[in-house]
Amino acid sequence: EAQVTQNPRYLITVTGKKLTVTCSQNMNHEYMSWYRQDPGLGLRQIYYSMNVEVTDKGDVPEGYKVSRKEKRNFPLILESPSPNQTSLYFCASSQVQGLRQYFGPGTRLTVL
Amino acid sequence: AQKITQTQPGMFVQEKEAVTLDCTYDTSDQSYGLFWYKQPSSGEMIFLIYQGSYDEQNATEGRYSLNFQKARKSANLVISASQLGDSAMYFCAMRVRTQGGSEKLVFGKGTKLTVNP
Numbered sequence: 001e002a003q004v005t006q007n008p009r010y011l012i013t014v015t016g017k018k019l020t021v022t023c024s025q026n027m028n029h030e031y032m033s034w035y036r037q038d039p040g041l042g043l044r045q046i047y048y049s050m051n052v053e054v055t056d057k058g059d060v061p062e063g064y065k066v067s068r069k070e071k072r073n074f075p076l077i078l079e080s081p082s083p084n085q086t087s088l089y090f091c092a093s094s095q096v097q098g099l100r101q102y103f104g105p106g107t108r109l110t111v112l
Numbered sequence: 113a114q115k116i117t118q119t120q121p122g123m124f125v126q127e128k129e130a131v132t133l134d135c136t137y138d139t140s141d142q143s144y145g146l147f148w149y150k151q152p153s154s155g156e157m158i159f160l161i162y163q164g165s166y167d168e169q170n171a172t173e174g175r176y177s178l179n180f181q182k183a184r185k186s187a188n189l190v191i192s193a194s195q196l197g198d199s200a201m202y203f204c205a206m207r208v209r210t211q212g213g214s215e216k217l218v219f220g221k222g223t224k225l226t227v228n229p
Contacts (some may be wrong), residue, residue, distance in 0.1 A: 033216065042116075042203060042219040050214045058216060090157060092217075100147065101217055103157035 002027045006102035012110045014082060021076045023091030028046050031094045032074040033058070034066065036087040039101050043090065048075055054109065081111040114139050114208045118220035126193045126228050129138075131188040133178070133223045135204030141165075144180070145207035146187040148178065151198040163187060194227045201225075 002041055004025045013019055015068030025032065033048040033059075049068040065077040074093075078085060089110050091103040115138045125131040139148065148160040163171045163178045173179045179188040189200055204220040 005140075021139075031215070035217075035219075038223060042221040043205075043217075044219070045197075045216050048214060048216060056210070056212050056214065088155065092157075100159050100162055102159075106155045106157075 003015050004091055004102050004105075006089075006104040006107050008107060010108050011038060012112065014112050015082055019081060019109075021078075021089060021091075023074045023076065023098065023104060024072050025074075025091075026042070026072065027093060027094040027102065028071065029093035029095055029102075030071070031101075032068070034064070034074070035074050035092065036060065036085075036091045037088050037090065037106075039045075042064070046076070058097070070081045083111050086096055086111050105111050114141075114218050116204050116206050116218055116220035116222040118204055119221050120223045121221075122224045122226070124226050124228060125191075127196060128193055130192045131192060131194055131225065133191070133202050133225065135187045135189065135220060137185050137187060137204075137206050139185075139206060139208055141209060143209075145157070146178070146180070147207070148187075148189045149203045149205060150198075150200045150217065151222070152197075157203075161189070172219075191225075192214065196227050196229060199225060199227045 001085040007022045035043040037043045047066040049055040090103040094101040117136045144165045146163045150158040161173045161176045161185045163180045175192045201222045205217045215222045
């Protein structure tokens with residue numbers, strides 16, 4: 001089954017404790033992206049990657065890091081999480097210049 | 113600026129009736145794509161329908177159709193014969209080029225649809 005998986009689905013952590021949210025897709029997509037969703041703001045792009053070892057900032061990259069060492073994986077790293085990073089995070093993938101992005105199930109992160 | 117505007121924070125519709133969710137967009141690109149996604153209370157993002165900027169006919173997918181008016185820069189979603197399961201948040205999104213030559217989705221703030229029995 002074609003899918004994008006994210007782990008963990010839910011995470012409660014404390015300020016400053018480094019964390020990684022994993023994202024993996026099995027569709028051989030070149031393009032992957034991270035979004036955060038906050039009430040009243042819709043989804044905003046954090047980082048994206050056009051292919052292995054090619055990443056770039058989206059609209060709200062501050063406080064986040066990403067890496068793309070393999071085509072299927074695109075982890076999101078929060079080196080020192082803060083409460084304003086409490087949000088719902090989505091990973092998505094698509095063919096480059098494709099017609100649609102496939103979304104993961106979301107990760108609900110709470111930073112205390 | 114590349115922007116999606118959804119002016120209806122919330123909409124109500126009676127079961128079995130049709131409903132239109134508004135979406136206007138702003139872009140200077142000639143080539144772009146418009147999407148609608150559904151987000152039920154469970155949180156996942158479900159792709160509904162896509163319209164390319166060069167598509168001459170309005171897209172349709174089952175009970176969903178996209179009323180594309182290019183000159184007015186609008187891409188409204190029409191849901192026919194509403195069902196209780198249609199109650200959800202609906203997001204309009206636009207695929208745009210980035211300065212780096214890639215693509216990204218720009219989302220509107222969403223419309224919460226409630227279908228009443």
